[in-house]
Amino acid sequence: MILEMKVPSPGESIKEVEIATWLVKDGDYVEKDQAIAEVDSDKATLELPAEASGIITLKAEEGDAVAVGAVVCLIDTDAAKPSGEAPVAEAKPVVEAPKPEVKEAPKAVETPKATPAATTTYASGTPSPAARKILDEKNIASSDIVGTGKDGRITKDDAVNAVPSMGTPTGGSRGSERSKLSMLRRKVAERLVAAKNETAMLTTFNEVNMTPINTIRNEYKDAFKAKHGGLGLGYMSFFTKAVTRALKLYPDVNSMIDGDYKIAYDFCDISIAVSGPKGLMVPVVRSAENLTFRGVEGEIKRLAIKSRDGQITVDDMTGGTFTITNGGVFGSMLSTPIINPPQSGILGMHNIIERPIAVNGKVEIHPMMYVALSYDHRIIDGRESVGFLVAVKEALENPLELLMDNNPKKALEL
Secondary structure, three states, X not given: OEEEEEOOOOOOOOOEEEEEEEOOOOOOEEOOOOEEEEEEOOOOEEEEEOOOOEEEEEOOOOOOEEEOOOEEEEEEOOOOOOOOOOOOOOOOOOOOOXXXXXXXXXXXXXXXXXXXXXXXOOOOOOEOHHHHHHHHHHOOOHHHOOOOOHHHOEOHHHHHHOOOOOOOOOOOOOOOOOOOOOHHHHHHHHHXXXXXXXXXXXXXXXXXXXXXXXXXXXXXXXXXXXXXXXXOOOHHHHHHHHHHHHHHHOHHHHEEEEOOEEEEOOOOOEEEOEEEOOEEEOOEEOOHHHOOHHHXXXXXXXXXXXXXXXXXXXXXXXXXXXXXXXXXXXXXXXXXXXXXXXXXXXXXXXXXXXXXEEEOOXXXXXXXXXXXXXXXXXXXXXXXXXXXXXXXXXXHHOHHHHOOOOOHHHHOOO
């Protein structure tokens, strides 16, 4: 029986996918549920499992865009599984026949060659002594000059008039490679350009003193890890809690435009930008306002592992009312993050640098982080955007009172 394998629908709005990589070859024997291909949609990369065991015949090439429901391969379910390779016959030693003795021929007596007479004619491209001196001073190769003298000889005037090349120095590799962008990367590019062109995007900045958070982490991170099965107490849980608090204070930042209407949400689905093998992924932490520190850290870790392993699904990345992105893990000091449409706001975290700041009239050194809020000015006014970012700053600089109700052990479930 020949089974036709068709492209399943990865999501409600997805009409076609792209064959990113075939994990098997034409004519291979595959087992049922074995991953045979990776397919890219405009939202995620998914594995395509074999629907039955048998010999596979591929019907699409890598890089082909195929419609959902189209046949991409055939599986001959009646084909027997190969039992293994046939034994290799033992090679017999080859006995070489004796070679006939060859007598060495007498050496020919070399006849001395006549020494060619000296000539004063220069080959084409050869500089005169005066021209060579000038070219050496200018650090110009004679091969870069076209001589105008007799037989193409480079004259002194040629050297004087020569101009050093301003191009790239030669000697290194100058190859190039053209490769097609994946469907996911093309969709990301399309969405980023749309966000720049279709929103009134503006960015406001502030800075956060990370000393209070560092103090809490240093005191409780070991106990937190031991209590919660190796889960780390990172910065993302503090930022997520600070953001959900600020979104409740400034609900316009937790809304979006739909034509002539504004859609406001009473929940906080926080998209967390993570870097995966296929590029940037933005999975969603659902109802983050109801999660504890342990809940936030656990959910972020789960989604990050799925992104890293290429197991992230469309449902994992669908929705989201606000986004947090952390360029600081790559060393970014400051940036203007691009809104993740149709959302209206995105918070950018950056690296932590010890800097001198004024504290109660004195100069002190503290770990500081710049934070940036990019927002859609069509729906969020300056008062809301600046107030939101200040509220985030206040919560991060006073986490005991504003995020932990002055009881860190209870907040961290220790």
